Amino acid sequence: MADSPTVYAFLDDGPHAGETLRITPEPNGAPPRTFDLADPGVPESGPVTYVLLGPHQNDEWWIYRRARSDS
Helix, strand or coil: CCCCCCEEEEECCCCCCCCEEEECCCCCCCCCCEEEEECCCCHHHCEEEEEEEEECCCCCEEEEEECCCCC
């Protein structure tokens, strides 16, 4: 079984705006459509969901934006 490719997320906005992090790809190697992170400013409010927008610089980098709370 081959190793999973490395996938990186660039966070476009939200409490983690400007950060990059390594994320776990889907079993087929694609970036996940969404993932959750804790909100460091208001940890009791629960996680912040980030949604995939599209590619960033190359096949390993993807742009994510905070999901709106009303969606």
